[in-house]
Amino acid sequence: MIRMQDIADMAGVSRTTVSNVLNGKTKRVSQETIDKIRKILQENEYEPNIGSMILTGKGSRIIGFVMGYENVHGYSSTMDPFIGELMAAIWQEAEEQGYYVMLIGGSAEKKVVEIASKWNVEGLILIGYSEERYRSLCKKLNQKAVLVDTYTIKEEFDYQNVGIDDYDGGYQVGRYLKRMGYPDAIFIAEETRIKVNEAEKRLDSDRPFHGLCNEYRWNGFKKAMEEDGDFCSIRRLVVVNGKWEIRKRQYQQLIPTFLKVGALFMGSDYNAIELINFLHDNGIKVPEQVSIVGFDDCMYAEYIRPRLTTVHQSVAKKGQTAMRRLIRMINGEILTEMYVKEPVKLVIRDSVRKRTGI
């Protein structure tokens, strides 16, 4: 391992000067010296010793990847293909830019603070955090951070968030379903509960997805549905329970509605697939009797029969964007745009059939 001292020796200067060049404290160094040192640095592929960096309180080049949730639909969230893909993208981008990624379990705030300070982490990427939890964490920890998919109930984002264009996704589905002959299609999504100070709080009932992705999706959907002067009632926004046992019963009762409207826009692929199976088990055919559109384009979407028509989002792109923005912040840049929306695209497969002769 080549040390700063070695570089200094080669250049015939002191360590201080090398350090100054390295840290851009270049005002008080002659251009000639700078060039010489830079060249030697390059030639020798100098990399500072990590221990020293941490010890002197300088950047560790570590990015903490904080995983805020543990369970989704009863499965470990890390089984969610989403997490893995996101992590891979983040890690790859980090590597390219000379950063390292350390895993931090986000369940215990205390742990996050502990690890972040112990390792002198340069920045954090947080996933699965609610706005509330993030704010609570912020009080204890002052770190540059980019969140992924953390929506806010406020009008404006005052933290860095990377998400997708939910509104446009909903809009695309709305237009598509209308075109396919379903002007009465409904939007179905699972209720969201948010933890506030240990207690679960159900969201506002007349605005069930206040500030969350499903609100944007619904708004886009509604917009498309109303485009030709039609009206799309709020009653076409159906909120179902978070527990499968209850949800199942709700689906049961909704069957007549499903058959009548003919097409359903589900808030997630998970729910879409679950519903396809449910309908299948009840002898109802998709898409012959009911058309279904999902959201996410997860791996399963191509497995299920009928193959699922859904809104594709690039998880890898999300991870890359989050990482890139974080690094810009670390480099001292002030980002003005707080909420970056990655584009989405409707992928047409086999779960929607054109309605003829109504």
Place this chain on the structure above:
Amino acid sequence: MIRMQDIADMAGVSRTTVSNVLNGKTKRVSQETIDKIRKILQENEYEPNIGSMILTGKGSRIIGFVMGYENVHGYSSTMDPFIGELMAAIWQEAEEQGYYVMLIGGSAEKKVVEIASKWNVEGLILIGYSEERYRSLCKKLNQKAVLVDTYTIKEEFDYQNVGIDDYDGGYQVGRYLKRMGYPDAIFIAEETRIKVNEAEKRLDSDRPFHGLCNEYRWNGFKKAMEEDGDFCSIRRLVVVNGKWEIRKRQYQQLIPTFLKVGALFMGSDYNAIELINFLHDNGIKVPEQVSIVGFDDCMYAEYIRPRLTTVHQSVAKKGQTAMRRLIRMINGEILTEMYVKEPVKLVIRDSVRKRTGI
């Protein structure tokens, strides 16, 4: 942050003594002093500064998680639910034991060596490595390591590997299918290619899965099939191509065989689900006409219709075991058992139907 100096001050001794106690160089310290220092250490929850540890060449408490493969079936391997779950288990176990996990992209050997030495990593967990690649890595890097699911072509393992009891899994399936009335069931698995020095090498044709998991699965399956004095020909081991386009054609040609034998044991859930869909698309009903058993019990297994009967393995347990063993090695223990097999269990769902009246 509390430093060693602080502890020394409290105890009224020098840093050296504290360090000696901390590092177990306890011979030359009086018992009284030891006890006193230990108590103070505890009370103050002393944690050594990481930068110092790295700088002085002592343990960094970092475990490198090396991901050896990038793509499985055309998807990023990290989308494989398996990876995420494994990672979560490893990370959780690490945290409990006071270790940290750093992500290392395993594609480039050079990078692995670089990062491992730069961070003074204490050990490595490798996933998705072939035996060859691991040996190649070992030449460049001397690190304690535990591999996950890396089989060897040799008779004995000379490296630490954590896997599952593939033989028993195959055996359980064999017995089950026999009991369900399918004494002629076949085993189908995708061919495996192994990279040797940049070139892909196809495995031995008369022993297509030499040393790999599918060989164990087949052996267990065969054993069960032969239990009552029956014979199970090697011809019931069907190797299909790794490329879907080709494999599809093979399936097409095999349809009569499928219908005749009535039951198929697939080498993975992936292939099982793929085949269920293929048969579905060809108007063949599972399990009415063909029964199918998978292997892995991935998340999809419960999604697919019919729900897949398959061999369950606990990925989380695997990760935990790998981590625990690595830590024991780091602590200087010499592990005698080289290949740990986690138990597996057949999970019966709906993809196998009892054959009546043949």
Place this chain on the structure above:
DNA sequence: CTGAAAGCGCTTACAG
């Protein structure tokens, strides 16, 4: 414009 010196928190011969 440049360098000698102190300091970050630890370990490890070595002297007592």
Place this chain on the structure above:
DNA sequence: CTGAAAGCGCTTACAG
């Protein structure tokens, strides 16, 4: 049995 001192590789006032 215990401690003063040097060293790990870096940064940062500070003096020149």
